[in-house]
Amino acid sequence: MESVAQLLTGFTVALQPLNLGLALAGVLVGTVVGMLPGIGPINAIAILLPLIFAGGLPPESALILLAGIYYGSQYGNSISTILLNVPGTASAVVTALDGHAMTRAGRGGEALALSAVSSFVGGTLSILGLVFLAPPLASWAVRFGPAEYFALMVFAFAALSSFAGASVPRALASTGLGLFLATVGMDPQSAVPRFTFGQLRLFDGLDFVVVTIGLFALSEIFLALDRSTWGRAALTAYGRVRLRLAEFTGAAATMLRGSVVGFLVGVLPGAGGTLASFLAYGVEQKVAGAEGTFGEGDPRGVAAPEAANNAAANGAMIPLLTLGIPGSGTTAVLLGALLGMNVTPGPLLLERSPGIFWGLVASMYVGNIFLLILNLPLVGVFVRILRLPSWILMPAVAALSFVSVYAVNGSTFDLLLVTGFGALGYLMRKGGFPLAPVILGLVLGPLMEKNLRRALALSGGDWAVMFSSGLAVAFWVAAAAALVLPWMVEQARKIRLAGAAETD
Amino acid sequence: MTNRRVALAAGASILLTGMAIGAESTTFRVTFPTDPVGPAGFPLLAAALLALGGLTLLLEGGIGERVPDEESVPVWAGGARVIWACLAFAGYAVLLPWLGFVPATSLMFAALATLFGGRPRDGLLAGAVFAVVLFALFVWGLGLALPVWPLGGGP
Numbered sequence: 168m169e170s171v172a173q174l175l176t177g178f179t180v181a182l183q184p185l186n187l188g189l190a191l192a193g194v195l196v197g198t199v200v201g202m203l204p205g206i207g208p209i210n211a212i213a214i215l216l217p218l219i220f221a222g223g224l225p226p227e228s229a230l231i232l233l234a235g236i237y238y239g240s241q242y243g244n245s246i247s248t249i250l251l252n253v254p255g256t257a258s259a260v261v262t263a264l265d266g267h268a269m270t271r272a273g274r275g276g277e278a279l280a281l282s283a284v285s286s287f288v289g290g291t292l293s294i295l296g297l298v299f300l301a302p303p304l305a306s307w308a309v310r311f312g313p314a315e316y317f318a319l320m321v322f323a324f325a326a327l328s329s330f331a332g333a334s335v336p337r338a339l340a341s342t343g344l345g346l347f348l349a350t351v352g353m354d355p356q357s358a359v360p361r362f363t364f365g366q367l368r369l370f371d372g373l374d375f376v377v378v379t380i381g382l383f384a385l386s387e388i389f390l391a392l393d394r395s396t397w398g399r400a401a402l403t404a405y406g407r408v409r410l411r412l413a414e415f416t417g418a419a420a421t422m423l424r425g426s427v428v429g430f431l432v433g434v435l436p437g438a439g440g441t442l443a444s445f446l447a448y449g450v451e452q453k454v455a456g457a458e459g460t461f462g463e464g465d466p467r468g469v470a471a472p473e474a475a476n477n478a479a480a481n482g483a484m485i486p487l488l489t490l491g492i493p494g495s496g497t498t499a500v501l502l503g504a505l506l507g508m509n510v511t512p513g514p515l516l517l518e519r520s521p522g523i524f525w526g527l528v529a530s531m532y533v534g535n536i537f538l539l540i541l542n543l544p545l546v547g548v549f550v551r552i553l554r555l556p557s558w559i560l561m562p563a564v565a566a567l568s569f570v571s572v573y574a575v576n577g578s579t580f581d582l583l584l585v586t587g588f589g590a591l592g593y594l595m596r597k598g599g600f601p602l603a604p605v606i607l608g609l610v611l612g613p614l615m616e617k618n619l620r621r622a623l624a625l626s627g628g629d630w631a632v633m634f635s636s637g638l639a640v641a642f643w644v645a646a647a648a649a650l651v652l653p654w655m656v657e658q659a660r661k662i663r664l665a666g667a668a669e670t671d
Numbered sequence: 672m673t674n675r676r677v678a679l680a681a682g683a684s685i686l687l688t689g690m691a692i693g694a695e696s697t698t699f700r701v702t703f704p705t706d707p708v709g710p711a712g713f714p715l716l717a718a719a720l721l722a723l724g725g726l727t728l729l730l731e732g733g734i735g736e737r738v739p740d741e742e743s744v745p746v747w748a749g750g751a752r753v754i755w756a757c758l759a760f761a762g763y764a765v766l767l768p769w770l771g772f773v774p775a776t777s778l779m780f781a782a783l784a785t786l787f788g789g790r791p792r793d794g795l796l797a798g799a800v801f802a803v804v805l806f807a808l809f810v811w812g813l814g815l816a817l818p819v820w821p822l823g824g825g826p
Binding site (some may be wrong): 218220334335336337338339340341342344346347349350354356357360361362385389391392393394556557558559561562563565566567569570573574579580583584585586589590593598600608612614615616619620623624627628650 | 695710719723731753755757765788789802
């Protein structure tokens with residue numbers, strides 16, 4: 168297989184001493200930042216991204232650092248989820264059910280080890296899937312024209328809105344906000360300044376790091392302030408962080424099923440880790456039947472969502488790297504990061520820079536191995552950070568966020584901007600508005616506009632070009648279906664419930 | 672505030688924002704024959720999405736049928752603390768070039784620590800330690816340019 172050979176080349180990149188060290192550093196730092204209460208991978212990547220750029224590394228090495236941070240922050244998120252019951256992402260909510268129940272039963276260490284091993288299994292299996300699925304998808308996508316790309320991006324938004332579970336008007340408003348924010352600055356095609364209010368510093372547009380840190384990290388601080396009580400996190404004894412062979416074999420089948428479910432769901436745009444974790448958990452409940460103790464600390468309740476979540480994260484790399492279309496908030500931040508490193512994901516990435524593509528895949532794997540051999544013994548050290556009271560942790564997150572924002576442009580105007588976006592994110596979260604479409608809109612907006620204008624320039628202004636190919640029409644239909652299906656399922660359920668009530 | 676009022680207020684403000692963006696977009700008038708969409712087309716699309724979302728929220732709130740369940744009723748327990756934190760952050764942005772990184776960060780840290788129930792003096796101390804660590808890490812480690820010296824004398 169050609170792609171296997173190229174993956175091996177990728178490993179030779181990832182295994183260079185400098186890159187190994189960076190993967191290690193990324194995993195460590197990512198774990199610590201991702202572990203902070205309420206801070207998930209999106210925040211961790213956004214906060215650490217300007218510091219990666221500032222390091223002046225070659226693109227492969229920067230990517231490897233980024234992948235390490237991504238993996239580390241996911242595991243850090245699991246630590247605070249299992250030990251403290253404060254999930255930093257929606258997908259970790261599922262892990263919290265049985266993970267925290269195990270902690271309460273004094274088996275937190277086992278849950279942590281299980282989470283790391285399951286993530287490793289999910290990561291390994293899904294990378295195999297990526298190796299075989301990415302190249303054919305990329306060679307298929309090379310033929311996409313601007314109209315197809317535009318329709319595909321519309322589909323990504325529709326799927327994200329639909330799977331996020333937010334109300335459709337709220338998701339529409341969030342998407343509109345993200346696309347609007349993308350247009351701030353000088354229009355690259357006509358050189359007309361848009362929504363800059365005469366401010367020169369807005370001419371370059373809004374930096375997505377500033378928006379992301381504001382919307383996600385600062386709003387998290389505001390939300391924490393809004394709660395009435397905080398203090399030192401209550402940590403119970405969690406026992407030894409290791410997995411016995413019997414415990415591993417007991418959960419092995421669960422990990423396999425979770426990985427398959429996670430990977431398949433992850434490849435769909437918009438679905439991502441949350442749906443994957445919920446589905447994998449549901450499958451395990453069905454398989455276990457009456458002998459399961461789900462919700463009361465069943466190890467399979469940790470293994471399934473953790474394997475699925477990681478497999479979904481790798482599966483989501485397929486549309487991201489081969490089509491250039493992120494399907495979630497986290498992959499949107501990753502896309503922004505890649506663009507910032509002058510790596511443009513898309514069908515041509517594999518062809519033009521296979522070293523970067525396979526180097527990234529290999530480094531994801533290396534990061535996974537580091538997590539396994541390094542983080543398990545170090546959990547005790549990490550947990551000491553969690554014991555710090557919130558009056559130290561939260562200001563520390565704020566200070567780190569401000570350093571990052573300042574590092575982007577070296578401007579204090581950005582510090583005001585990030586505060587404003589923090590307040591906006593806080594209000595949006597209070598009102599039930601999803602934040603992921605804002606980031607997706609901000610990152611995809613310029614690409615969407617470019618494709619729209621290119622398609623219409625080619626057709627001489629005839630809008631029928633948007634529906635001129637079978638593929639474009641298929642994407643439009645899929646987008647409409649993604650928006651309408653949840654509503655129809657809900658109506659069908661209502662009718663069935665009403666019918667059941669009548670026959671009673 | 673009741674749930675219905677939140678939906679109405681959010682819907683109205685989103686609708687107005689969308690309309691304002693749409694109105695501003697129509698002023699971008701540069702048309703090349705090779706660019707039939709022009710600079711106004713895409714912002715108009717974003718404005719339409721916002722207006723549509725806002726309008727639907729308004730209608731939902733007005734009819735009151737599909738207003739989300741009670742769990743999502745916002746509780747504004749610590750709203751005042753949030754406003755204080757915003758002011759502290761804005762003050763940090765203003766003071767950073769004048770005070771330099773370590774003093775300004777310590778002050779911001781102390782203010783936020785106090786809002787989170789810590790003692791101001793402890794906050795200042797912890798803030799100073801953390802600021803020095805960040806400074807060492809980012810300025811000496813990564814070569815980042817932070818405003819170093821007080822009164823605008825930074826790099």
